[in-house]
Structure formats: C-alpha cells, structure tokens
Amino acid sequence: MVTPANEAQREAWKSGGFPEVERVRPGLWSIPVPIPVNPLRYVLVYALELPGGVAIVDAGWNTDEAYGALAAGLGIAGYEVTDVKAVLVTHIHPDHYGLAGRIREVSGAWIGLHPADSRLLHGRYDETGIDALVARERGLLVRCGVPDLTLDELAGASMMIRHYVNMAAPDRLIEDDDRLGLPGWDLRAIWTPGHSPGHLCFVEQERRLLFSGDHVLPRITPIVAVHPQSAPNPLADYLESLAAVGKFDVDEVLPAHEYRFLELADRVDHVIAHHEERLAEIEAAVAAANGVTCWDTATRLKWSRPWETIPPFMRRAANNETLAHLVWLEARGRLRRVPGEPELWFAG
Template identity: 80%
Template structure:
C-alpha cells in the first residue's frame, strides 16, 4: 500500500471554511434557490456544530438532520429557519442521516411542535430502543463493557469507559420514525428529486441523499472535508463496519455531483478526490496495524491501540475518545481478519497475531 498524499478540497463556501478554521459558528447561508444551510451548535464536542439543511417545499420546509436536543440548539435552528422565512411549525419532514445525537436528537421535539414526519433507515431504526430507551441503557453499557474486556481493557477502566457516553441520551428526544427510508428511495419532496443512498459504516443505517438534477450530495458524516468519521466495532455495529464503510464510500465516490454538503465543517467540491484520500487513509492505517502487530508478535486490541499513531499522545486522549480509538482499532483488526491477514485466539482477552503465528 502506497503513501497517500493529502488532498485539499476546495471549499464551496469560503465563509463557512473561515468559520471552521476560526472556531466560530458560521452564518446561515442560502446555498441555492430554495436551499439553506443552518448551523446548529452542539455542546462539549470539538465538531462544535451540525449543519442542518432546509429544503423549501410546498407549504413549508424539509430538513436534513436536526441537531442535539438542547435549548441552545433548538433556538439556533428556530432562528435559522426564520432567516430563511420559516418557523419550526413549517417543518414538514425531518430526514435523519443517522441516529447519533447531533443528527437525531432534536427530531422528536420538532415533530411535537410541527407534526413533521421523521425518516430513518431501518438498520438505524432497529437500534433506537437499546440506545435511547431508559429501560435498555444499562444492558447496552454492559455489552460494551464485555467487549472492552475482550479487547484487553483493564476491568476498572472497562467499567468506566462502558458508561462514558451514557449522559448523551439526555440530548435526545426518543422518537420512533414515521417512515423507513430504504436505499434508492425517492423522497416525496415537491420541487426536489432527492434520493436516498444507504452508506453503512459510521452507523449501520447511515444515509446520504443525492439530488441529481442540482448535482448535490448531502453526505451526513459519511464524507467530510477535513476529518474522517469514526468507524468502529461496538455492540450496535455490524460485524465488519470498516468493510461496509469502504464499500459504501467507493459507491458514493462514483456519483456525478458538483458539490458535497456535509453535516460538519464546510461544503466542498471534488467528491471523488476526497473519497480516494479517505480510502488511502484507511489503507495506511491497516498497514500500520499489521506492522505494529508483527513487531509485538501478539497483542490485545487495547495494547495495540496504545501503540498506534494518533493525533496526540495516547495518555492525553480523554477516556471517551480512548474507547473510540480502541473500537476503531478493533474495526481494522476485524477487516484484516476477514482477509486472512491476522488471526485471533479467542478469550478474555482475545489475543491477535499476524497471520500464521497464532
């Protein structure tokens, strides 16, 4: 696998790019006639905001994603819609790219106010109860704890990390979808030709939306301008989420669009170039995982994660992000295992080896 060269995509909005780099909230923007970009702040998160897209339709608007369920987020969305000439009561549909809190959290509150329908892919809809229902939270945390133990995380640390994200459920209004959106579905949005593309990986039911006539891709978290989304093995992931992600990334990279409208950072051009870079990034990571594992001769996933290259020294990474790093490392190991390049000896913990050395 060759060294991948960093690709600098062209920002479709210099104002958005400047806001991202300056760590400020971008302005509400009219992207096209009848299409608005509304930044909605998200708390305690380096991403800082989610970009909600409002599409003008007969009698109101449809929005893609919603934001976290906080008063600050709701008020920002409300103000953004007013800039576009609408109220929250004018929202007719909420198309959710995936069920992470910064995308799905406000959907239920918006429906309560406006009567809008909520759309999700079935694979994510199936996860809602275990993830956000109060009665199921402890069971999900215990499944995460057991996974971490198999990865070699020390028991007390595993207990701490398993519950590290449970507080996020308060930022979600639990809301079952009114419509299940399948791959290839054409959404009933008058004046728009919006079609769903199932892009699993970051979540099992992640959706992108393409508008072929306007040559636009609403990419959610699937493809972003500067960072790569977390693709991890966890209790609610598919068996091989990295394989799912790379397959769906290649499919999206073939789309003939002029502009990508992601949920974070800023709008950009050069979709195919960005996709090639992200695929190359994961290829380099897979190579590093193989190399470090070979140097160790055999390792737990947790031990391996501590030896990989991250954006900062391992000991300075917050616990919640250490969990993500471990589970991302596991996703790369599972991908390599499926291709016979590494093997594991099951146990508590599992021990991973280069192929043929177990």
Template identity: 80%
Template sequence: MAKFVVTPSNEAQRDAWLGGTIPEVERVRPGLWSVPVPIPINPLRYVLVYVLELPDGVAIVDAGWNTDEAYAALAAGLRVAGYDMTDVKGVLVTHLHPDHYGLAGRIRETSGAWIALHPGDAALVHDRYDEGAIDALVARERAVLVRSGVPELTLDELAGASMMIRHMVSMAKPDRLVEDGERLDLPGWDLRAIWTPGHSPGHLCFVSPSRKVLFSGDHVLAKITPIVAVHPQSGPNPLADYLDSLAAVRMLDVEEVLPAHEYRFLELAKRVDYVMAHHDERLTEIERVVAAAGDGVSCWAVATRLTWSRPWETIPPFMRRAANNETLAHLTWLEAKKRVRRVPGEPDLWLPEANSM
C-alpha cells in the same frame, strides 16, 4: 501520506471552521439553506442542518442535539430563511447519532413533522435511547472492552462514557423507513437515498441529480474522517461496509458535497480516494504493530501504539473507547482478509496470519 485539501464551496464557512467559530446561516442556492446548530462540549462545535424549501413549508436534513440552545439556533435559522418551526413537514435523518437525531422528536412535537430513518438505524433506537434498555447496552459495550483488553481500572468508566450525552436525544421512533435507492416524496426535489453503512449501520446520504449535490451526513467530510468502530450496535465488519459505501458514492455526478460538519466542498471523488488511502495506511500500521508483538497482542495494546492526532495519555476516556473500537474495526477487516488471526479469550489476542500454523 500527503495531505489532500478539498476546495471549499464557501470560504467564509471554511474560515469559521478553521477559526473555531460557528458559521452564518446561509442560502446555499435557490430553495436550499444551511443552518449551523451548536453541539455542546464537543470539538465538532455544530451540525449543519439543511433546509429544503417545499411548496407548503420545508423539510430538513438532520436536526441537531436536544438542547434548548440547539433548538433556539435551529428556530432562528429557519426565521432567517423565512420560516417557522411549525413549517417543518419532515425530518430526513442521516443516522441515529445524537447530533443528527436528538432534536427530531421535539421538532415533531412542535410541527407534526414526520421523521425518516433507514431501517438499519431504526432497529437500534430502542436499545440506544429507551431508558429501560440502557443498562443492557452498557453491559454489552463492557463485554467488547473486556475482550479488547481494556484495563480493569478503566472498564466501567469507558463502558458508560457515552451516557453523559444520552439525555440530549428526544426519544422518538421514526414515522418512515427509507430504503436504499428510494426516491423521496418531496415536491420540487428529486432526492434519492443512498444507504452508506459504516459510521452507523443505517447511515444514509441523499443525492439530488438535478442540482448535482450530495447531502453526505457524516459519510464524507471535508477534513476529518468519521469514526468506524466495532461496538454492540455495529455490523460485524463495519470497516468493510464503510469502504464499500465510499465506493458507492465515489462516481456520483455531483458538483458539491454538503456534509453535516465542517464546511461544504467540491471534489467528491478525490476526497473519497484520500479517505480510502487513509484507511489503507492505518491497516498497514496496525498490521505492523501486530507483527512486532509476535506472540499476540490485545486490541487495546495495539490502539495505544498507533499514531493519533494527540499523545495517547492526553486522549479523554470517551475518545479512548472510540479509538479502541475503531482499532478493533480495522483488526476485524484484516482478519476477514486473512492478514491477521484472532485467538479468542479475555482478552482476544491478535497475531500475524503467518503464525497460524
């Protein structure tokens, strides 16, 4: 597939991403700031927290990881904008992943800010981050991997791979639940929430019609595509949800996209078209692998035969799990479209639909 490169809104921010550095705190436009908050031991390097000026303080979109370094970076960025952490009145969280939700509780402890999340993700907070629920979630993930055909020797390692980052979230239940289409009560802003499930069941984007900007979270990024995977906390067909969510934002009348990673960019509709085409290409590749196997193939075996950004042998365990579960999301979509067939078992086997007789 021919590569489509979006036009960056700020070339310095783009150059920082490409150069492996962290961009500067930036005044995006009047009343709006971008603050990069570092992510430890992660190729994404930082999450872009957006600071929205209010008459009596600020609200922020996303928060960053719960680390001292991240907290200090966010506090420093607020100072550049002329504010203090105690001025934060609200935290609009696009979704519950640690780099977006992790610091929200700590910010609330400091400032008394409310935390807002979509009900779809709010329902998952306890199982994901409460100490007493973690073992059950890991066991459910292990069951997914067993049915995917993950080798016995690596099952436990992959099932618990995300536990190493769990401590980077300050366990905090949201104060507000934000529904699809809801207009946020933020003086001076006309933000409307758009429910965009796929990357997570309750992912939210926020659009400002007057400013013609979209805060896209992880839903639409400039260069990479978000992980859309089947796992214990996903919907039954997350790729279908994601593609529908892309269609929901494609025709928005916006001039600029403000994502949570990489850099700000233009050309929302063209970027959405490219991402949709990417997934269509991946679906075709998976369908061919299943057809070539003939008598049935596990999800894990399919994943090992796909084209990734690096050789399979060099992908670390956590990302191998993500690759497997993302492959499973594509297989599930193909199954719903009756293009492949699943034979349940341990592991499930996948066959071309033509073999279903």
C-alpha cells in the same frame, strides 16, 4: 485537499468560530446548530424549501440552545419550526437525531430513518434497554484487554450524551434508492453503512448535490468502529459504500460538519487511502508484538494527540475503531485472533 464551496464557511471552521446561516442555492439553506461540549462545535442542518414549508436534513442535539439556533436559522430563511414538514435523519447519533422528536411535537413533521438504525433506538436511548447495552459494551472491552481500572468508566462513557436525544420512532423507514417524494426535489436516498449501520446520504442529481451526513467530510474522517450495535465488519461496509458514493457525478457535497466542498471523488480516494495506511500501520504493530490485545495495539498507534491526553469517551472510540481495522484484516487472512479474555491478535 478539497476546495471549499464557501471560503467564509471554511474560515469559520478553521478559526473556531460559527458560520453564518446561508442561502446555498435558491430554495436551499444551511443552518449551523451548536453541539454542546464537543470539538465539532456544530452540525450543519440543511433546509429544503417546499410548497408551504421546509424539509430538513438532520436536526441537531436536543438542547434549548440548539433548538433556538435552528428556529433562528429557519427564521432567517423565512420559516418557523412549525413549517417543518419532514426531518430526514442521516443516522441516529445525537447531533443528527436528537431534536427530531421535539420538532415533530411542534410541527407534526414526519421523521425518516433507515431501518438498520431504527432497530437500534430502543437499546441505545430507551431506559429499559440501556443497561443491557452497557453490559455488552463492557464485555467487548474486556475481550479487547482494557485495564480493569478504566473498564467501567469506558463502558459507560457515552451515557452522558443520551440525554441530548428526544427518542422518537420514525414515521417512515427510508430504504436504499428510495425517492423521498418532496415537491420540487428529486431527492434519492443512498444507504451508506459504516459510521452507523443505517447511515443515509441523499443525492439530488438534477441539482448535482450530495447531502453526505458524516459519511464524507472535507477534512476529518468519521469514526468507524466495532461496538455492540455495529455490523460485524463495519469498516468493510464503510469502504464499500464510500467507493459507491464516490461514483456520483455531483458538483458539491453538503456534509453535516465542517464546511461544504467540491471534488467528491478526490475526497473519497483520499479517505480510502487513509484507511489503507491505517490498516498497514495496525498490521505492522500486531506483527511486531505478535500476541497483542486490541487495547495495547490502540495505545501504540499514532493519534491526533498523545494517548494520555485523550479523554475516556474518545479512548473507547479509538479502541473500537482499532478493533474495526483488526476485524477487516482478520477477514482477509492478514491477521488471526485467538479468543479469550482478552483476545490476542497475531500475524496471519
């Protein structure tokens, strides 16, 4: 259990409300931007004051409501969208990247993104690349043993959210350990793959702050899944980068969702322990069946709600997250996979 940095922000999350625009520290603002039809409800955009403007960490979904909320929040801080000089995107999921292009059109801001995520833009959001991505996802789901009746629905389940992105190529590729050069801020990029191949955190060591995106959240854990655009073993990447981030000596963590919190190292330890428990649960489930598909394994696990009540998009995420754990166990010789359609998993 971590300590919230602002109790009112935590209470807004718990109550299903919407937190206030907040001056976190001199020169730093937290602006909640709504996410449509999503249990996360909002993304926290952070505005960093610069001479003559602001830089923002993440942007929100590309909806008029989100744009209006961002503009209103910047107004409370004394700025307009036209004052945005830079958009530092932690990763390319729509609630973080979706508005970046629209903001650049209005303000001329530069957009920064890690190269590993930049390489995925065409296949994920361009009309000419999306059919191939859906076909690759369908093939992965076939190998996982997804039933024919739900196969096409699950393969295209994320198509609804791609319309919340104004696709824009980055102006700047941000590498691991890059210093961003924002006047008045010594902001350094930390490459933290796992939730996405190019996920970035930003650390400000003089102010003892970590902008953690989705990498470290106070209550929930980010989805780490195998999918057509993921790394081969994303859970291994995530756990390695999570441990690395946990070594930073900061006073406060500023995540993209829920609420700001203290005790970074404790939270990192808790998340690592959660995945160790999940790995043991999945290993035991495979050993009990000994010759089971990824899909059937996923249906036997404990989730936050009964499996039959999980909507299709989240069932696909659950399947692909289960696959990430299976792949991690396979890489360590604790499970083995027999190729086929579907693939079958056995105790190592």
